[in-house]
Amino acid sequence: MKKFLALGALALGYSIAATASLAEDWTPPGPITMHIAFPPGGGSDSQGRLIAEELETRYGWTITPQNTPGKAGLIMAKEMQGAPTDGTVFGLGISEALDYGMADGTAGMTPDDVTPIVTTTLAEVAFVVPASKGWKTFDDFVAAAMAGEPMRVGAITPKIADVTYLMGKEAGIEMNITMVQGGRGMLNALYAGDLDAGFVAGAHSRGVEAGELVELVSGMSRPLSLTPDAPLLADLGVPFNLDIYFMYFGPKDMDGAAQAKLAQSISEIVLDDTTKAGALLEANFGGAEAISGEALQAFIDASFVSAKDLMQAASE
Amino acid sequence: MYRLNIYIGTGAVLLALVGLFLWIPQDTGTGLIVRVRRQVSIGDALAPTIAFTLLAIGGALLLIERRKHSSTDVMLAPFLHTGALVAVIILGLLLMRHAGPGFLLVAEWFGATDTEYRLLRETFPWKYIGYFLGGVAIIGGMASLSAGRLQARTVLIAGVVTIGLVALVDVPFDDLLLPPNGDY
Amino acid sequence: MQPLDYIAAGIQAVIFGPAAFELLGVPVPLTLVMVFAGVVTGILVGATPGLAGPMAMAISLPILISFFGYNVEALLPVLGFLIGIMKGATLGGAVPAILFNTPGTPDAYMTTLDGYPLTKKGQSRKALKVAHLSSVSGDTFSDIALFVCAPFVALMVERHLDFPEKTALLILSLSFIAAVIGGSPGKGLISVALGLIAVFIGGGEDFYPRLSLGTDALAGGFSIMTAILGVLIVGAVLKEYEDLWHRSNLSGTCERIVDNGDQRLTRAEILRIAPYIGQSSIVGTIIGALPGIGTTLAAALGYQLGRARHERRRPEGAPAFGEGAIEGVAATEAANSSVSGSNLIPVLGLGIPGNAAAVFIILATDSIGGFTPGPSVFRFSESVVNTELVLVFGLFTAMLFANLVNWTFGGAFMRAATVMVRAPKRTLLPVVLLLTFTAVYAQEPSMESLWFTLGFGILGYLMRKVDMSPLPFVIAFVLGGSLENSARQAFSATGGDPYFLFSSWISIFFLAGSVVTVVLALRQKRTDSTQA
Structure with missing residues (x-):
């Protein structure tokens, strides 16, 4: 057994060395188009543009960032179909496009139709309420919902809406779930009193620090960084989570050397908080998280399966 | 009416x-x-x-809606004129799109190294071929059509103006792509 | 932060913001440089017949964004430039109207009535001075109205309007626009409907992009740039070109302008025109604050009221309106210029654009991000800095600076812009077209977007051809998304109440208002046509 492990380690070490040397060799054969699955402006778009800028200065490549927003990243994933596989076309989106976005089949794609490259960070997803409501914990929220009117709750993506629904179902309360446009739209609606609560993915951090918003639940599989005591979804009996990664992916059958080189160079940039991109991730998301290779593939395969279960559970 | x-x-x-x-x-x-x-x-x-x-x-x-009967007829001739203008614009846009890759094909026939337009799209002169020819066709074509005659001077002005636009838009802005280079 | 701190922070954001360059060791703020450049561009564009302020705003927007990037720091310089164009263009529009009897912008038509007779009498420079003084006074008055009213409108909206009422308000704005400026209510409604249909293609909440005919090209929907630049600019270019063909050859009218006599504007004359300026400024400001009614109506109304006043008080022997009265120039120019400030009241207070210039202000903030015009902007929060509010005061500062530029250098630039009148349209228009394509491509690098732009251009041309205003189309396209979203949100948040629009008196009032405007406009039309 020990020998087998050692062999495995040796093999693993070898394969890392092999991809590393493969990566060293790769340079793009021409100018690169980097799609960004978000509308221009805002933190997610800046993230992509800053990474592109840093790649250009570090390696002297020519990169043109291009916004390809829509349908939580699915429009960009479709753009990848039939794109050149030599590493000159790839894009930054969210993992939800690959799991939930493709799970019900209407997209006509599966995660196998793209090549995952590397994640940049895990979105800090929290269930947030305005501080003016006076709710300090999720229990307060549930108590208020039981006592009065059904709660008006926002959701920025369909996956989040499903999880919100299951959370309410588990707590035995009624919620009117409303789709809102992005983190900004959610915050505006919360501040204006049009909504009572909702899951937000990072845009709320400043409001929490200023004491205007309160985080009640962590949507991630780990505790929140600003409110570590808030319960996880699993603690509330919801067997799903909202681990949404910002991640790069390319077209199907992308050149392995390109994939390795991009994964390596992008993770170096995002993990280095002296770069503008790294600093932005530190400020907005509490730091970068670069997962690539088999670990990333495994995450995507698992969350694709889980997304199908989520859809099933939420439609019952 | x-x-x-x-x-x-x-x-x-x-x-x-x-x-x-x-x-x-x-x-x-x-x-x-x-x-x-x-x-x-x-x-x-x-x-x-x-x-x-x-x-x-x-x-x-x-x-x-009750409308006063006015005698302003819609004449066919202006429509045809505008139709011709639109045709010129369409032609210009097609030229813009395909001239660069077309030239590359021709160059390859004459023994240039086998490559793809996609990889050359940021290098001189490839990146300007389509825009220049398309731009000259649109400006020169529309102006000539409107004046009813084709003059060398019009084409010259069109060429100069298009080069001016390239200098205005492409040269100072690094991330800005001229048509058709963003399609690749 | 207290309200006063916000104002101070806004001014600082402009003055101590990024510097463009250093002059004798003193850094010159970038925003001010951009405002200055915008005003100069605006005057030149306004003075060129066939070009209009919104065109220049549309073309420069994508190029500016590519230059300054998508970040909050870009907002003030970009908006400063756009506002400079907006303010400069109304001033420049008077130049060809006075000197050559051809209005540079449609709203300057009334200026020709008295401006050109003045030129023929050898008083062109005096006429330009009157136009300058009235235009800038009206503009400044309107800005002050904006600064005072916008926060109150916003606070009222924020306090009393929930999702259902916001939906009803959007419906009211759209029907008002359809009723007032479509040529006729029927055409206005068609224009609005087409705008809505265009913006709903490819959108929706389902994973299947609706109305996309199964194609990838339509799956992402039409972008706002292709639709608006297509309808507004390409459509206008095609129509202008056709008119040019009609009038065989008009460019190159090189009349010599000879001035004689005293061209100075005396104190007595200024006092004489002051009441006209005041009256027109109020009219223009009120009209500007209503969505959809443009500068042209303001100019016409200001001129009519001015004429009525002039008839009553005209001393013996003084020229009547239409014969070269300086009061006539003053009344028109003050009215059409005082629209530009107050038309930002609905933009900043409600997020609803009232005219083409305002559409591009919204488009700029939309594209750059970090600033969403609408009531939430005016949150005077004390614990955290509301950066959007700081930006608003920065914007106000930029507007005041644009006025200052207009006051000080505007007159000189107007005289210099005279050369633009001779620009050959035949070459100029295709250049504008190519520039538009280039600008669209800069924002959205794919040939598809150029084809869409051309398609929308043909639509805009046809609409102009049949006397259907393209503005309702544009505003419906801009507002369609928020209309659908707020309706969805109102419906869901009320727990699926199908009568959510009738859930409060405010929204019932708004809905009733929208029905009444359309019915009134229809009846107006009928009486008009029976009288004719």
């Missing part, structure tokens, strides 16, 4: 009927309302249904 209003009104109503009874039912993912997560929500078909209904109402209003 009176006749024209009848044409527009009828057209709007017909288009609205097509939209309401063919296009929307065939081409939307969810109906007027949908039930998701045990909750009734507005479906994707509702908003376009309202828009097409407004179109129908607008068309109907136009049909019943």
Whole structure:
């Protein structure tokens, strides 16, 4: 057994060395188009543009960032179909496009139709309420919902809406779930009193620090960084989570050397908080998280399966 | 104008009927309302249904609006002239799109190294070929068509202006792409 | 932060913001440089017949964004430039109207009535001075109205309007626009409906992009740039070109302008025109604050009221309106210029654009991000800095600076812009077209977007051809998304109440208002045509 492990380690070490040397060799054969699955402006778009800028200065490549927003990243994933596989076309989106976005089949794609490259960070997803409501914990929220009117709750993506629904179902309360446009739209609606609560993915951090918003639940599989005591979804009996990664992916059958080189160079940039991109991730998301290779593939395969279960559970 | 209003009104109503009874039912993912997560929500078909209904109402209003009978006829000739202008623009855009890759094909026939336009799209002179030829065709073509004669001077001005636009837009801005280079 | 701190922070954001360059060791703020450049561009564009302020705003926007990037720091310089164009263009529009009897912008038509007779009398420079003084006074008055009213409108909206009422308000704005400026209510409604249909293609909440005919090209929908630049600019270019063909050859009218006599504007004359300026400024400001009614109506109304006043008080022997009265120039120019400030009241207070210039202000903030015009902007929060509010005061500062530029250098630039009148349209228009394509491509690098732009251009041409205003189309396209979203949100948040629009008196009032405007406009039309 020990020998087998050692062999495995040796093999693993070898394969890392092999991809590393493969990566060293790769340079793009021409100018690169980097799609960004978000509308221009805002933190997610800046993230992509800053990474592109840093790649250009570090390696002297020519990169043109291009916004390809829509349908939580699915429009960009479709753009990848039939794109050149030599590493000159790839894009930054969210993992939800690959799991939930493709799970019900209407997209006509599966995660196998793209090549995952590397994640940049895990979105800090929290269930947030305005501080003016006076709710300090999720229990307060549930108590208020039981006592009065059904709660008006926002959701920025369909996956989040499903999880919100299951959370309410588990707590035995009624919620009117409303789709809102992005983190900004959610915050505006919360501040204006049009909504009572909702899951937000990072845009709320400043409001929490200023004491205007309160985080009640962590949507991630780990505790929140600003409110570590808030319960996880699993603690509330919801067997799903909202681990949404910002991640790069390319077209199907992308050149392995390109994939390795991009994964390596992008993770170096995002993990280095002296770069503008790294600093932005530190400020907005509490730091970068670069997962690539088999670990990333495994995450995507698992969350694709889980997304199908989520859809099933939420439609019952 | 009176006749024209009848044409527009009828057209709007017909288009609205097509939209309401063919296009929307065939081409939307969810109906007027949908039930998701045990909750009734507005479906994707509702908003376009309202828009097409407004179109129908607008068309109907136009049909019943009493308008003074004026003698302004809609003449065919200006339409043809504008049609020709649009044709020139279409030609210019096609040239813009295909001239660069076309030249590359020709160059390869004559023994240039086998490559792809995609990889050359940021190098001189490839990145300007399509824009330059398309731009000259649009400016020169429209001006000549309008003046009723083709003059060398017009083409020259078109060339100079297009080079001016390249200098204005491409040279100072690094991330800005000229057509058709963003399509690759 | 207290309200006063916000104002101070806004001014600082402009003055101590990024510097463009250093002059004798003193850094020159970038925003001010951009405002200055915008005003100069605006005057030149306004003075060129066939070009209009919104065109220049549309073309420069994508190029500016590519230059300054998508970040909050870009907002003030970009908006400063756009506002400079907006303010400069109304001033420049008077130049060809006075000197050559051809209005540079449609709203300057009334200026020709008295401006050109003045030129023929050898008083062109005096006429330009009157136009300058009235235009800038009206503009400044309107800005002050904006600064005072916008926060109150916003606070009222924020306090009393929930999702259902916001939906009803959008419906009211759209029907008002359809009723007032479509040529006729029927055409207005068709224009609005087409705008809504265009914006709903490819959108929706389902994974299947609706109305996309199964194509990838339509799946992402039409972008706002292709639709608006297509309808507004390409459509206008095609129509202008056709008119040019009609009038065989008009460019190159090189009349010599000879001035004689005293061209100075005396104190007595200024006092004489002051009441006209005041009256027109109020009219223009009120009209500007209503969505959809443009500068042209303001100019016409200001001129009519001015004439009525002039008839009553005209001393013996003084020229009547239409014969070269300086009061006539003053009344028109003050009215059409005082629209530009107050038309930002609905933009900043409600997020609803009232005219083409305002559309591009919204488009700029939309594209750059970090600033969403609408009531939430005016949150005077004390614990955290509301950066959007700081930006608003920065914007106000930029507007005041634009006025200052207009006051000080405007007159000189107007005289210099005279050369633009002779620009050959035949070459100029295709250049504008190519520039538009280039600008669209800069924002959205794919040939598809150029084809869409051309398609919308043909639509815009046809609409102009049949006397249907393209503005309702554009505003419906801009507002369609928020209309659908707020309706969905109102419906869901009320727990699926199908009568959510009738859930409060405010929204019932708005809905009733929208029905009434359309009915009134229809009846107006009928009486008009029976009288004719």
